[in-house]
Amino acid sequence: MGLLSDPVRRRALARLVLRLNAPLCVLSYVAGIAWFLALVFPPLTQRTYMSENAMGSTMVEEQFAGGDRARAFARDFAAHRKKSGALPVAWLERTMRSVGLEVYTQSFSRKLPFPDETHERYMVSGTNVYGILRAPRAASTESLVLTVPCGSDSTNSQAVGLLLALAAHFRGQIYWAKDIIFLVTEHDLLGTEAWLEAYHDVNVTGMQSSPLQGRAGAIQAAVALELSSDVVTSLDVAVEGLNGQLPNLDLLNLFQTFCQKGGLLCTLQGKLQPQDWTSLDGPLQGLQTLLLMVLRQASGRPHGSHGLFLRYRVEALTLRGINSFRQYKYDLVAVGKALEGMFRKLNHLLERLHQSFFLYLLPALSRFVSIGLYMPAAGFLLLVLGLKYALELWMQLHEAEVGLEEPGGAPGPSVPLPPSQGVGLASLVAPLLISQAMGLALYVLPVLGQHVATQHFPVAEAEAVVLTLLAIYAAGLALPHNTHRVVSTQAPDRGWMALKLVALIYLALQLGCIALTNFSLGFLLATTMVPAAALAKPHGPRTLYAALLVLTSPAATLLGSLFLWRELQEAPLSLAEGWQLFLAALAQGVLEHHTYGALLFPLLSLGLYPCWLLFWNVLFWK
Amino acid sequence: MAAAMPLALLVLLLLGRKGWCLAEPPRDSLREELVITPLPSGDVAATFQFRTRWDSELQREGDTDHYFLRYAVLPREVVCTENLTPWKKLLPCSSKAGLSVLLKADRLFHTSYHSQAVHIRPVCRNARCTSISWELRQTLSVVFDAFITGQGKKDWSLFRMFSRTLTEPCPLASESRVYVDITNYNQDNETLEVNPPPTTTYQDVILGTRKIYAIYDLFDTAMINNSRNLNIQLKWKRPPENEAPPVPFLHAQRYVSGYGLQKGELSTLLYNTHPYRAFPVLLLDTVPWYLRLYVHTLTITSKGKENKPSYIHYQPAQDRLQPHLLEMLIQLPANSVTKVSIQFERALLKWTEYTPDPNHGFYVSPSVLSALVPSVVAAKPVDWEESPLFNSLFPVSDGSNYFVRLYTEPLLVNLPTPDFSMPYNVICLTCTVVAVCYGSFYNLLTRTFHIEEPRTGGLAKRLANLIRRARGVPPL
Secondary structure (H helix, E strand, O other): OHHHHOHHHHHHHHHHHHHOHHHHHHHHHHHHHHHHHHOOOOOOOEEOOOOOHHHHOOOOOOOOOOHHHHHHHHHHHHHHHHHHOOOOHHHHHHHHHHOOOEEEEEEEEEEEEEEEOOOOEEEEEEEEEEEEEOOOOOOOOEEEEEEEEEOOOOOOHHHHHHHHHHHHHHHOOOOOOOEEEEEEEEOHHHHHHHHHHHHOOOOOOOOEEOOOOOOOOEEEEEEEEEOOOOEEOEEEEEOOOHHHOOOOHHHHHHHHHHHHHHOOOEEEOOEOOOOOOOOOHHHHHHHHHHHHHHHHHHHOOOOOOHHHHHHHOOEEEEEEEEOOOOOOOEEHHHHHHHHHHHHHHHHHOOOOOOOOOOOEEEEEOOEEEEHHHHHHHHHHHHHHHHHHHHHHHHHHHHHHHHHHHHHHOOOOOOOOOOHHHOOOOHHHHHHHHHHHHHHHHHHHHHHHOHHHHHHHOOOOHHHHHHHHHHHHHHHHHHOHHHHHHHOOOOOHHHHHHHHHHHHHHHHHHHHHHHHHHOHHHHHHHHHHHHHHHHHOOOOOOHHHHHHHHHHOOHHHHHHHHHHHHHHHOOOOOOHHHHHHHHHHHHHHHHHHHHHHOOOHHHHHHHHHHHHHHHHHHHHOOO | OOOOOOOEEEEOOOOOOOOOOOOOOOOOEEEEEEEEEEOOOOOEEEEEEEEEEEEEEEEOOOOOOHHHOOOOOOOOOOOOHHHHHHHHHOOOOOOOOHHHHHOOHHHHOOOOEEEEEEEEEEEEOOOOOOEEEEEEEEEEEEEEOOOOOOOOOOOEEHHHHHOOOEOOOOOOOOEEEEEEEOOOOOOOOOOEEEEOOOOEEEEEEEOOEEEEEEEEEOOOHHHHHOOOOEOOEEEEOOOOOOOOOOOOOEEEEEEEEOOOOOEEEEEEEEEEOOOOOOEEEEEEEEEOOOEEEEEEEEEEEEOOEEOOOOEEEEEOOEOOOEOEEEEEEEEEOOOEEEEEEEEEEEOOOOOOOOOOOHHHOEEEOOOEEEEEEEOOOOOOOOOOOOOOHHHOOOOOOOOOEEEEEEEOOOEEEOOOOOOOOOHHHHHHHHHHHHHHHHHHHHHHHHOOOOOOOOOOOHHHHHHHHHHHHHHOOOOO
16 A cells, blocks of 8 residues: 555556546446356356255155146136136135135235226235145244235136145145145235235235234245146246345255256246357357346346245245247146145255355356356446546546646645635535435326326326326436526536536445345446446537437336347337337336335436436536 | 144142142042044044152142242244153053053154143142142143045044054053043034944033033943954044134234344234133243343234233343243233234344254244133033043133133244354455455545655754744744
């Protein structure tokens, strides 16, 4: 540190950093992106392995043979459901009791903040049915959950059939050490959320539900099942949960073990895993899967009802049966055997799943990237903001001070700095306050003002919310012309530099925090926002900067992500479709915040959007 | 319902003058009995009771000093054959003769419920209680499950349950009997058929309901001699429907609410399903010290209203020394659910205090509920010494109530747990980072730097400056 404590060398170093700043920034940004792309190549991606001792060495023999029974249950269920038009609660209760479970129901109701047009629901009320298989001679301290979410349409009846057949099979076994809860929820995720809140006796989202009559201790793990056909060609596994939470990697390893054992075709993000990792094809295919995972994790929405369990520290994943045009198909017995094996191994657990990774990225089902290896990618991107640019601005501001001093002040070190040369933080208060107020308006007004909007404009509530959202968002862009009058600037350059400095620090802090909790979201936002944020200044090609800034704003990132997502899924979007999807995604984002407590909407509206407005403000500084 | 009680060792010691019985009890006696209760779900419950009494030369003086009463509980105990073998060795006939031949470990642990207990207590031998006998009661209850043990069939026999039959009474026993509950669930006709047909029946009010039992006395020579062995068979005349089982008047449920590793709430739900009678229960809770209870958050609500307990005894925990003890007398209104909840904070343990499996969680012992539950049918006063053992463990003098002691389920609570897999690496890395970075940055940030002008002029200038300073003029 002698380098920094010597003022002469310090100044030399500062000059070096200032001169090399632009290349260093570009280098750092490119290094970040390159590091991320390199994650799919073998030295950085490793094979997954089972860490949990209790699930590793003990082999289990699956005996489930209730395929016919499952199909019969599924047919009955579908028939009863069609007849009643809702979840056939009485039939489910009767059937669960007949296979020897302890059966309870829970009714719930929830008025959504505005009508959900994708699922066509507004005032929701439903009933969850669950049966508990009590482990013999155990004291009901631990349990496992097998859940089937049933939506309003008639899908998933095969999953209910398989659940009942598995329950009947499990009931006849003596080896259970943990209770098993078989849960069928109505209104898919809303029902699951209601049940979970009631089970843990908390109210997070304003759900109204009846208290649970039966409980089975601390839930150790959960598996959600979605099946809509008697035969499947492959099983897809979803891990991304609410706010980008992931289950312990061992649960996924467990699923993969039984995929291999049963010879099942298993996919991740709907993609088969590449066989050959030595040539370029494998990693490229892995990159697609990885990008899909990043996009899904960044969205912060629960991709399946397992996502809601993760908040309560219950490791969970969703299995989806896919029936495509492939030749070879598996029947319910194969799926049932995989589930039986998974539950028997989970039953062996002595501790909660904790041995393996909680933070990882998956380029394929059998490959993972651990947090230690992917974090540098985000680190390099944030380096551009945090260190180089903030440092450069800080030094420029400092140099400006020194530059002002030198001609006027007497030579010698003992001259005190004139007080008027401070950065002028007071001038920053107005733009900061205005942009934060804009963010608050974006967060509060759309839902609050939907009724006013529907009275004055010929739109439905959901449309009103989305359009208000867009209107407020766009109105924010008009702000710089308002703020510059409020701000009294003495030294024009110093004003915007100080504002940009604050904005950069603000952005770096936010992105750093996001990247720690949800790497995908942090990385995605850093990739898009960092270059524009670094470039924004009121000189030079302003229109170019403005276009870049608009293209990398949070909303544009969302739109771009949607296109990228569909492109990666090999179902490209047309512009009109993309716009429709974008509007739907906005409405879903707001709804998910209110119904499940997803944090993406408040994060964008209260954190990143105001921050982005500051850069816009810098760009149009006069 | 199927929650197996952890091995409950109830030691009732040093009973006072008003002891359980005042008459002269028989000395050195053994009574054994087996109660078989078919349940409407198709399961069958079997309860063994063995009572041994012997004289003691220990003399009693004065009343029980409550300072010597101790209550201890071990919430984490999975019962297995290790618990059964020493328990069997306490029996006078071991498992050689009498009812105890049925105690085969592989069958007893192929059940859905298993509860094993030892009660030991002094019994007064005379009215003034100057000399005492000791009474050892061993009870074992199991529930055979129609789905697992019965493989779907709901007809039972001794052989099907225990894979043994009865051949002879224990020669040391004064009484050796099998009781089979043949109470009709429907009023109109018999639902259950017992084979061989019983010679005598016993009728009494058990836990508030009238029950009829068929008695098989092993000392009755006709019972054994006819077929050399006794294999009691139960056959349902009409198979019971798959209905929800009848609910008892008093039952309870306990759970931890909340999520996250900082705070939580212990909630106990007490159900009084009696249609018109309210009754008080005594709730005893011991909570380990590492759950720091916030006593001010203790709330008791029934039917949406606050329910003030008529008695509260709270003994706060001392870290690493003693758990919290909370005892309350709560009145349960008729047909109501009472929720008792108290918030807690999870303590951070020292790293050597964690168990070898810290991620399993830490157990919180069950709450204990003791209550005098009003019965529907009034019981006539009986001679406790003559009545069957299963009826006389907790005798109540008042015929309109019966005594119930319930244990709720134990709880599993996760505490904040450090990652034990690489504490060494973490400690080393952290120390290095702190030492290197923090030290030098702190140094840089707190020091101010000045460029010192090289001293020129030498001795003459210094002298001149000295003089100037003395004159009060700024130095050169």
